[in-house]
Amino acid sequence: MTSFKKDSYKAPAVVKAFDLLKAVADSKTPLGISALAKRLDFSKSTTHGLVRALVDVGALDQETPPGKKVFLGPTTVELAFKNKNYLWISELAQPVLDRLCSRINESVFLGVIGQTGAIIMATSEPAKPLKISAPPGSVLPLMAGAIGKLYLSRQSDEQAIKVIRKRGLRKYTSNSICDETAYLAQLRSVRHQRYAVDTQEYMEGVTAVAVSLDNNRGQALAIWVVGFTNTMPESRFPEIVKHVLATREELENVLEQNR
Numbered sequence: 001m002t003s004f005k006k007d008s009y010k011a012p013a014v015v016k017a018f019d020l021l022k023a024v025a026d027s028k029t030p031l032g033i034s035a036l037a038k039r040l041d042f043s044k045s046t047t048h049g050l051v052r053a054l055v056d057v058g059a060l061d062q063e064t065p066p067g068k069k070v071f072l073g074p075t076t077v078e079l080a081f082k083n084k085n086y087l088w089i090s091e092l093a094q095p096v097l098d099r100l101c102s103r104i105n106e107s108v109f110l111g112v113i114g115q116t117g118a119i120i121m122a123t124s125e126p127a128k129p130l131k132i133s134a135p136p137g138s139v140l141p142l143m144a145g146a147i148g149k150l151y152l153s154r155q156s157d158e159q160a161i162k163v164i165r166k167r168g169l170r171k172y173t174s175n176s177i178c179d180e181t182a183y184l185a186q187l188r189s190v191r192h193q194r195y196a197v198d199t200q201e202y203m204e205g206v207t208a209v210a211v212s213l214d215n216n217r218g219q220a221l222a223i224w225v226v227g228f229t230n231t232m233p234e235s236r237f238p239e240i241v242k243h244v245l246a247t248r249e250e251l252e253n254v255l256e257q258n259r
Contacts, residue, residue: 013050016042020050021059021076030069086112089221090122090136092254097124097223100247104240106227107132110251113151113212113220115163117142132206132226143167145198146210149183150222153190154212160187175200195241198226199234207232209240211248213255223248 037047054060058075101124198208210224
């Protein structure tokens with residue numbers, strides 16, 4: 001559920017509404033009132049009231065008759081796609097991502113990273129049959145491979161430790177870094193070399209290289225390249241890093257010129 005600092009203002013109904021929306025969005029299948037109440041540990045009456053209010057404003061939609069399963073409504077989807085800043089960045093970035101993809105022949109992603117993870121905003125995929133694919137809107141967990149290192153490298157060790165202990169260093173694969181000291185050493189390397197790598201730490205047989213862009217309108221943007229180890233072994237990292245860093249500079253210039 002949503003959490004807040006002790007000294008932050010709390011509006012219980014708003015917090016619960018966001019928790020409910022997130023539960024609906026995260027579920028692979030539509031949920032009914034009883035299932036939502038159980039998942040969120042809300043009373044059925046509270047859940048019913050929240051659903052009714054969110055349906056009224058279009059944030060949720062519901063099967064008829066009332067009381068049936070609910071799913072995200074048109075207002076929620078519309079808000080996401082009406083965010084002109086996101087659309088503007090994605091549109092400007094697409095040709096830049098396409099050029100990078102054609103140079104390295106691996107999947108390229110642009111996303112925004114927050115405290116809970118990374119949301120893919122735009123992608124460019126090579127024509128080869130075996131490749132890594134994920135559509136815009138897909139979400140990656142914060143501590144997944146290169147993404148987490150990139151995000152936490154922008155913070156102090158003290159701040160990073162707090163996030164690490166809150167989120168945990170999950171063992172996704174045998175290569176996952178689960179030791180705090182070793183992970184902090186990786187963050188220092190990222191700060192020094194200005195890029196992060198994933199050597200099969202999030203998924204077996206998959207590697208990645210990621211770089212962050214200078215904050216654009218407050219957003220923590222990143223570009224990352226992902227491929228299978230047979231076509232993107234660690235020996236290719238220097239070549240890919242060179243192209244990704246050049247792409248970062250190109251994209252930063254494009255965004256700056258079009259402010």
